[in-house]
Amino acid sequence: MAIIYVREGCPKCDELLAASRRRYENLSVVDVGRNPERVPELVKLTGGKRIVPVLVDGATFRIAPDGGSEF
Numbered sequence: 001m002a003i004i005y006v007r008e009g010c011p012k013c014d015e016l017l018a019a020s021r022r023r024y025e026n027l028s029v030v031d032v033g034r035n036p037e038r039v040p041e042l043v044k045l046t047g048g049k050r051i052v053p054v055l056v057d058g059a060t061f062r063i064a065p066d067g068g069s070e071f
Contacts, residue, residue, distance in 0.1 A: 001026040005042045005054040007033045010069040013053040020055060032071065 002024040006013035008031055020027055030038050032052060045054055046063050051070050055062045 001028065002055060002057040003028045003030060004056075005030045005032055005038070005045075005052050007031060007052045007069060007071055010052055012064065012066060012068045015066065016053045016055060024057075 002020065004017055004020050004027060006017055006029060017029065030042075032039050032042055039050070042052070042054060043050060045056065045061055049063070049070070051064050051068045053064060053068055055065070
């Protein structure tokens with residue numbers, strides 16, 4: 001199972017989300033704008049940065065691999 005952290009209105013989030021939906025059968029989507037209570041776990045993954053998109057696949061995670069948006 002993979003988790004992707006996104007924010008509405010972020011074009012890079014939309015791109016990575018579309019690609020991830022094709023790749024992963026079980027994908028959990030967390031919109032940090034709609035779920036602000038999930039921001040602390042995202043910040044922990046990013047080393048203190050408030051940036052999206054972030055894709056977590058098991059122990060591997062990718063932080064804004066092709067660019068992203070700070071919030």
